[in-house]
Amino acid sequence: MSVSRRSLLVLPLVFAVLRPGAPALGAEEAAPAAIRQLYEALLGAMKQAKSESFDQRFARLAPVIERVFDLGLMARIAVGPSWTQLTPDQQQRLTTSFIRFTVSQYAGRFDGYGGERFEVDPAAQPNANGVVVQSRLVKGDGEAVTLNYLMHRGTGGAWRVIDVYLKGTISELATRRSEFSGVLQSSGADGLVRTLDQRSAALRAG
Numbered sequence: 001m002s003v004s005r006r007s008l009l010v011l012p013l014v015f016a017v018l019r020p021g022a023p024a025l026g027a028e029e030a031a032p033a034a035i036r037q038l039y040e041a042l043l044g045a046m047k048q049a050k051s052e053s054f055d056q057r058f059a060r061l062a063p064v065i066e067r068v069f070d071l072g073l074m075a076r077i078a079v080g081p082s083w084t085q086l087t088p089d090q091q092q093r094l095t096t097s098f099i100r101f102t103v104s105q106y107a108g109r110f111d112g113y114g115g116e117r118f119e120v121d122p123a124a125q126p127n128a129n130g131v132v133v134q135s136r137l138v139k140g141d142g143e144a145v146t147l148n149y150l151m152h153r154g155t156g157g158a159w160r161v162i163d164v165y166l167k168g169t170i171s172e173l174a175t176r177r178s179e180f181s182g183v184l185q186s187s188g189a190d191g192l193v194r195t196l197d198q199r200s201a202a203l204r205a206g
Contacts, residue, residue: 028131031124031151031159035133038068039118042106046113054204057107065106070152070160071099077162078176079192082184090189097196101203108203115140124151124159131159134168 041064045057075098076083124131130152137145154160163173183192
């Protein structure tokens with residue numbers, strides 16, 4: 001299994017698109033349950049990696065990742081203030097490419113099983129933007145990687161991930177925002193779409 005520390009997600013910033021407030025009743029249990037569903041899917045993909053192609057892993061993981069993560073909002077946050085300057089078509093194409101790239105990262109990263117397990121804190125912690133679910137990926141040799149998920153109540157009331165923190169502090173969305181800003185300045189929205197699609201293709205190619 002290949003786990004890239006630079007590509008695991010999180011955002012310590014407060015954005016206007018999120019409305020602060022106390023978590024609703026039951027969030028302490030509902031949010032961790034969503035992360036456990038994600039991990040069950042990842043473990044299944046890891047254990048079947050030798051008999052499944054990248055495309056099969058992608059197809060297996062895509063429905064779960066798109067259900068657990070609010071990828072549309074994550075794309076908007078990663079683009080930042082420039083989002084409102086994009087046309088609806090550009091916004092849609094960027095969102096589609098961002099979703100494909102995110103799922104491709106997971107399909108490429110969790111590509112084998114060596115006795116790993118996931119541990120999820122059973123109670124979510126309140127946060128100004130929702131809740132944080134704390135978890136750990138424990139590798140076969142006992143090394144543990146902390147992965148904390150910032151979640152908000154999305155459309156329909158389900159708790160969905162909007163960022164992931166490596167070691168509890170490193171935000172991938174903050175990293176993405178910095179990267180995307182440079183591409184947008186130099187190549188515009190079309191250039192960012194091409195960049196994301198090229199990265200997705202590279203992950204698929206291995």
